[in-house]
Amino acid sequence: xxxxxxxxxxxxxxxxxxxxxxxxxxxxxxxxxxxxxxxxxxxxxxxxxxxxxxxxxxxxxxxxxxxxxxxxxxxxxxxxxxxxxxxxxxxxxxxxxxxxxxxxxxxxxxxxxxxxxxxxxxxxxxxxxxxxxxxxxxxxxxxxxxxxxxxxxxxxxxxxxxxxxxxxxxxxxxxxxxxxxxxxxxxxxxxxxxxxxxxxxxxxxxxxxxxxxxxxxxxxxxxxxxxxxxxxxxxxxxxxxxxxxxxxxxxxxxxxxxxxxxxxxxxxxxxxxxxxxxxxxxxxxxxxxxxxxxxxxxxxxxxxxxxxxxxxxxxxxxxxxxxxxxxxxxxxxxxxxxxxxxxxxxxxxxxxxxxxxxxxxxxxxxxxxxxxxxxxxxxxxxxxxxxxxxxxxxxxxxxxxxxxxxxxxxxxxxxxxxxxxxxxxxxxxxxxxxxxxxxxxxxxxxxxxxxxxxxxxxxxxxxxxxxxxxxxxxxxxxxxxxxxxxxxxxxxxxxxxxxxxx
Amino acid sequence: xxxxxxxxxxxxxxxxxxxxxxxxxxxxxxxxxxxxxxxxxxxxxxxxxxxxxxxxxxxxxxxxxxxxxxxxxxxxxxxxxxxx
Numbered sequence: 001x002x003x004x005x006x007x008x009x010x011x012x013x014x015x016x017x018x019x020x021x022x023x024x025x026x027x028x029x030x031x032x033x034x035x036x037x038x039x040x041x042x043x044x045x046x047x048x049x050x051x052x053x054x055x056x057x058x059x060x061x062x063x064x065x066x067x068x069x070x071x072x073x074x075x076x077x078x079x080x081x082x083x084x085x086x087x088x089x090x091x092x093x094x095x096x097x098x099x100x101x102x103x104x105x106x107x108x109x110x111x112x113x114x115x116x117x118x119x120x121x122x123x124x125x126x127x128x129x130x131x132x133x134x135x136x137x138x139x140x141x142x143x144x145x146x147x148x149x150x151x152x153x154x155x156x157x158x159x160x161x162x163x164x165x166x167x168x169x170x171x172x173x174x175x176x177x178x179x180x181x182x183x184x185x186x187x188x189x190x191x192x193x194x195x196x197x198x199x200x201x202x203x204x205x206x207x208x209x210x211x212x213x214x215x216x217x218x219x220x221x222x223x224x225x226x227x228x229x230x231x232x233x234x235x236x237x238x239x240x241x242x243x244x245x246x247x248x249x250x251x252x253x254x255x256x257x258x259x260x261x262x263x264x265x266x267x268x269x270x271x272x273x274x275x276x277x278x279x280x281x282x283x284x285x286x287x288x289x290x291x292x293x294x295x296x297x298x299x300x301x302x303x304x305x306x307x308x309x310x311x312x313x314x315x316x317x318x319x320x321x322x323x324x325x326x327x328x329x330x331x332x333x334x335x336x337x338x339x340x341x342x343x344x345x346x347x348x349x350x351x352x353x354x355x356x357x358x359x360x361x362x363x364x365x366x367x368x369x370x371x372x373x374x375x376x377x378x379x380x381x382x383x384x385x386x387x388x389x390x391x392x393x394x395x396x397x398x399x400x401x402x403x404x405x406x407x408x409x410x411x412x413x414x415x416x417x418x419x420x421x422x423x424x425x426x427x428x429x430x431x432x433x434x435x436x437x438x439x440x441x442x443x444x445x446x447x448x449x450x451x452x453x454x455x456x457x458x459x460x461x462x463x464x465x466x467x468x469x470x471x472x473x474x475x476x477x478x479x480x481x482x483x484x485x486x487x488x489x490x491x492x493x494x495x496x497x498x499x500x501x502x
Numbered sequence: 503x504x505x506x507x508x509x510x511x512x513x514x515x516x517x518x519x520x521x522x523x524x525x526x527x528x529x530x531x532x533x534x535x536x537x538x539x540x541x542x543x544x545x546x547x548x549x550x551x552x553x554x555x556x557x558x559x560x561x562x563x564x565x566x567x568x569x570x571x572x573x574x575x576x577x578x579x580x581x582x583x584x585x586x
Contacts, residue, residue, distance in 0.1 A: 078553075081553045084561070085518055085560060210540075210542075213541065224545065224546075225543070226545070236529065237526045237529065240525075244522075245545070267535070267564050273553060274554070284546075
């Protein structure tokens with residue numbers, strides 16, 4: 001009730017204050033605003049990296065999927081762990097290439113490595129296209145959290161508008177330094193809330209975690225294993241692999257990489273972060289506890305299950321604390337996603353079109369993009385009815401298409417030409433678009449094939465097309481000019497392009 | 503252009519594949535509810551175990567890399583930072 005709303009408002013005030021404190025003593029140039037001038041040590045990079053993966057998606061989407069689908073939700077536990085094992089190799093490599101080159105966005109990396117500004121613009125647009133569904137899901141979560149924690153007094157629509165206004169103020173004022181500080185507050189709060197709920201609810205309603213799973217297994221046989229059409233082991237394995245290689249193709253993680261002081265930070269993070277990910281198990285426990293106690297939430301409404309069972313089990317002040325934690329899981333990652341998208345649009349699209357723009361002007365445009373992007377996301381949130389997990393999977397299909405070009409660019413010079421990378425990305429995105437618009441699955445594309453194949457995540461198709469096009473273009477153009485000299489020369493001009501852009 | 507420090511990949515780096523192979527490869531037999539372990543359905547226990555194992559494997563890799571970097575007398579990142 002009002003008590004819950006007061007607690008949430010107070011938390012928001014504290015996070016704004018943290019943002020303002022964090023800003024002191026740092027002139028807000030674009031580099032400071034988006035990557036904190038590359039001066040973050042282990043702890044802050046850890047908080048940013050963990051904070052970026054630990055979002056409303058985990059909090060509401062994780063419990064929502066456990067509630068509605070059961071065992072397939074485990075993919076949310078698997079893919080970050082595997083992504084961290086990949087990060088051990090990937091992030092230090094990206095960091096070493098980027099060091100001291102003044103990159104602020106993911107597209108900067110591609111521009112410099114491939115020496116192609118066109119590729120930079122395409123990568124920028126792909127990144128923003130993927131970030132929008134991710135932003136939409138944060139706003140959707142924000143709406144759910146505020147309206148549920150207010151016991152329905154605030155409608156989701158007004159909650160989303162209020163949250164959007166708050167987010168704009170927060171991001172414009174403090175930039176990435178504010179995010180790192182608030183991320184510390186968020187992680188502490190969410191850790192306590194999730195573990196407490198995940199332990200208390202099974203004991204309170206079932207007498208323990210074991211008895212809870214026994215009861216679910218009895219009431220809904222097959223709910224706790226993979227299987228059934230659409231969510232088989234094949235789907236699970238392909239989705240986990242696709243999303244885990246996709247994690248570090250998200251533009252916001254490049255920002256995270258550039259904030260680091262040394263590459264050893266990433267290797268240490270790769271050791272600690274998988275265990276940290278186990279917290280997600282407790283989120284699942286909440287969703288599973290709800291599945292028998294607050295039944296009847298169908299489809300996307302499963303995202304409400306965490307708050308529905310919490311309201312049934314706790315007093316208003318506890319709902320306020322849960323709401324406050326939830327609020328931060330939407331605000332902190334939301335702010336980082338907004339910063340990434342705004343930086344990309346200003347630096348890699350606006351400045352490409354008007355190369356004469358001063359640095360001051362680009363920084364101003366970046367901040368001006370924040371309300372514009374927020375407005376677009378809010379409107380999409382209010383008009384779309386998808387579940388949180390579905391939104392993220394959509395973003396992943398778009399952004400994972402950057403993976404081949406990214407991996408092939410690691411090293412002193414890329415292994416493929418900018419043209420091949422560009423063709424691969426465009427072919428991959430075209431496939432994703434056709435598949436999403438037609439609602440096709442592998443079962444419809446390959447009728448009569450065995451389920452092991454047809455149940456694969458349909459994103460696999462786009463990635464195969466992408467790699468096939470890269471191979472074809474590389475072979476087709478190799479005869480004409482020696483590839484090595486092209487890439488080396490291109491690399492140098494890319495260097496100049498980035499230097500000029502600064 | 504700054505030449506990135508190239509760290510040679512040793513055979514032990516194949517360990518990096520182990521989390522994916524173990525976690526997902528084992529699903530063929532681990533996709534079951536019973537026996538429940540620590541109150542968790544077996545599938546959940548299997549995956550949680552591999553998540554912890556991933557941390558351990560990465561820790562082993564880090565130790566091996568550190569030892570390797572020391573032995574080859576190639577400067578570690580911190581040292582090369584200082585040397586600059």
